[in-house]
Amino acid sequence: MIHFEGVTKTYPNQSRPALESVDLDVEKGEFVFLVGPSGSGKSTFLRLILREERPTAGRIYVAGRDLARLSTWKVPQLRRRIGCVFQDFRLLPGKSVYQNIAFALEVIGKPRRFIRKVVPEVIDLVGLEGKADRMPDELSGGEQQRVAMARAFVNRPMILLADEPTGNIDPATSIGIMKVLDRINRTGTTVVMATHDAAIVDSMRKRVIELEYGKVVRDQSRGVYGQAY
Amino acid sequence: MRAQFVFGEVWVGLRRNLTMTAALVVVVAISLSLLGTGLLFVKQVDHTRSLWQSRVQISIYLCDQTPLSTQCAKNGPVTAAEKAQISHVLTALNQVVHVTYLSQQQDYQQFRQEMAGFPALIANTPPADIPASFQVRLKNAQADAAPVAAAVAGMPGVDSVVDDSAILTKFYKLLGGARDAVIVTAIILIVAAILLVANTIRLSAFNRRRETAIMRLVGASNFYVQLPFLVEGMIAGLCGWLIATGLLIGARAGLDGLQQYFPFPITLSTLDLAQVVTITMLIALVLCGTTSFLTLRRYLRV
Ligand SMILES: Nc1ncnc2c1ncn2[C@@H]1O[C@H](COP(=O)(O)OP(=O)(O)OP(=O)(O)O)[C@@H](O)[C@H]1O
Numbered sequence: 001m002i003h004f005e006g007v008t009k010t011y012p013n014q015s016r017p018a019l020e021s022v023d024l025d026v027e028k029g030e031f032v033f034l035v036g037p038s039g040s041g042k043s044t045f046l047r048l049i050l051r052e053e054r055p056t057a058g059r060i061y062v063a064g065r066d067l068a069r070l071s072t073w074k075v076p077q078l079r080r081r082i083g084c085v086f087q088d089f090r091l092l093p094g095k096s097v098y099q100n101i102a103f104a105l106e107v108i109g110k111p112r113r114f115i116r117k118v119v120p121e122v123i124d125l126v127g128l129e130g131k132a133d134r135m136p137d138e139l140s141g142g143e144q145q146r147v148a149m150a151r152a153f154v155n156r157p158m159i160l161l162a163d164e165p166t167g168n169i170d171p172a173t174s175i176g177i178m179k180v181l182d183r184i185n186r187t188g189t190t191v192v193m194a195t196h197d198a199a200i201v202d203s204m205r206k207r208v209i210e211l212e213y214g215k216v217v218r219d220q221s222r223g224v225y226g227q228a229y
Numbered sequence: 230m231r232a233q234f235v236f237g238e239v240w241v242g243l244r245r246n247l248t249m250t251a252a253l254v255v256v257v258a259i260s261l262s263l264l265g266t267g268l269l270f271v272k273q274v275d276h277t278r279s280l281w282q283s284r285v286q287i288s289i290y291l292c293d294q295t296p297l298s299t300q301c302a303k304n305g306p307v308t309a310a311e312k313a314q315i316s317h318v319l320t321a322l323n324q325v326v327h328v329t330y331l332s333q334q335q336d337y338q339q340f341r342q343e344m345a346g347f348p349a350l351i352a353n354t355p356p357a358d359i360p361a362s363f364q365v366r367l368k369n370a371q372a373d374a375a376p377v378a379a380a381v382a383g384m385p386g387v388d389s390v391v392d393d394s395a396i397l398t399k400f401y402k403l404l405g406g407a408r409d410a411v412i413v414t415a416i417i418l419i420v421a422a423i424l425l426v427a428n429t430i431r432l433s434a435f436n437r438r439r440e441t442a443i444m445r446l447v448g449a450s451n452f453y454v455q456l457p458f459l460v461e462g463m464i465a466g467l468c469g470w471l472i473a474t475g476l477l478i479g480a481r482a483g484l485d486g487l488q489q490y491f492p493f494p495i496t497l498s499t500l501d502l503a504q505v506v507t508i509t510m511l512i513a514l515v516l517c518g519t520t521s522f523l524t525l526r527r528y529l530r531v
């Protein structure tokens with residue numbers, strides 16, 4: 001599903017690469033934690049999959065497609081197959097829960113009837129029944145992140161990328177968020193989640209890829225956050 | 230394509246950006262109406278020119294009791310023999326289509342007709358001031374005037390030779406100058422309008438950066454991301470154009486109102502106005518569309 005081949009990324013005017021000769025494979029339906037200290041290249045890894053950045057060297061394949069050979073006007077097609085959630089939710093403050101989720105479908109030209117059918121379904125999936133008409137500022141952080149997950153998942157992507165989705169949320173609420181991610185993963189969606197949250201990684205027992213200074217230093221199935229402890 | 234969605238976004242964009250949009254509408258309106266006025270001017274000048282082209286002639290005024298030239302003052306009023314001689318020379322020239330002799334009375338009558346709009350001028354001009362003349366119509370008013378004038382100038386009995394087209398040329402120079410000034414101002418304003426469109430779109434893109442960031446993230450096509458901004462620019466342009474159209478209809482009425490001061494028709498047809506209004510609309514659309522598009526390419530990269 002995701003295939004990195006000797007990928008190096010050096011940002012302009014930077015001496016040290018943010019990612020260095022990364023080789024790895026993520027299979028369809030996998031759940032992967034991406035861990036490592038701040039600045040180790042986790043977000044860079046996710047941005048490369050989205051083709052928000054392009055590698056300095058190496059090849060990246062997503063769903064069998066070589067991203068280097070993907071023309072600019074086809075990038076939106078790629079992104080429709082990938083959902084994204086972030087630490088800061090990125091909801092539109094002027095739109096309700098329902099409108100925020102529907103927006104993701106409207107802007108890719110989905111018919112209204114389809115939107116009316118799938119948006120309530122996905123609101124139920126993330127556990128926001130009865131809150132469709134709330135505005136973002138009437139929701140807790142955990143609920144806002146659920147809206148963001150619903151928006152990322154509503155178009156049934158093959159891959160869900162989550163960059164520290166529990167970074168702004170207390171541990172108790174985070175468990176709920178992880179349950180939703182797990183539910184999404186069980187529908188066959190590949191999930192890649194960058195995180196600093198040791199408790200979550202340890203409790204889930206999924207594959208763990210650890211980065212340090214842009215290099216993969218550990219790749220372990222059913223791993224924990226840090227080996228040292 | 231979901232039109233309702235696009236127009237919803239456009240509406241939000243226009244509202245959030247109200248002051249900039251208003252400024253843009255005003256500048257587009259002013260620049261287009263000035264440009265349109267310039268174009269109306271051009272049309273009017275063309276009309277009167279072609280009208281006069283068929284009418285201009287050379288007037289050869291003959292010596293009478295109140296001569297202008299020293300030659301007449303010396304030789305006295307024109308004699309019948311001199312008249313015959315002048316007429317003979319004129320008809321022999323092959324640039325000449327037609328020669329008409331106007332007696333002093335006939336000439337005075339024609340003068341009164343042409344200057345009907347200026348009663349004071351008629352009152353101050355005694356019939357004796359208007360001499361008898363030969364009115365010569367030429368094959369080609371522009372080219373033939375000089376040789377024909379030269380052929381008769383200085384002949385006994387000729388007081389002065391007046392080439393109508395020479396007077397008209399001066400008149401058109403004046404009109405042309407005014408027209409050029411209007412058009413240059415319009416072009417400067419259009420440059421201002423282009424800068425304003427670019428700025429408005431940039432501000433609009435900044436105001437809606439959250440929306441566009443999410444649109445790009447969920448895989449909206451470039452076209453979909455940019456369309457609301459393009460439509461926004463075009464709508465502002467069209468609003469400006471509508472106001473300009475109103476002003477142009479007023480300007481045409483103003484030009485028509487000047488008719489009473491001219492002894493020849495200068496009114497513009499509705500077709501002329503429609504043409505100018507269509508041209509300004511196309512300019513508004515192209516100007517706003519292209520500028521928005523180019524601005525967006527800089528600020529909304531994938
Ligand atoms: N747009 C950019 N331009 C230049 N350098 C960048 C850019 N983005 C990231 N970097 C650098 O690349 C390195 C990796 O950054 P990245 O954001 O991938 O780290 P991270 O693992 O996500 O960190 P964190 O856990 O703090 O989110 C850092 O040294 C960072 O300074």
Ligand SMILES: [Mg+2]
Nearest residue numbers: 042043044163
């Ligand atoms: Mg990061």
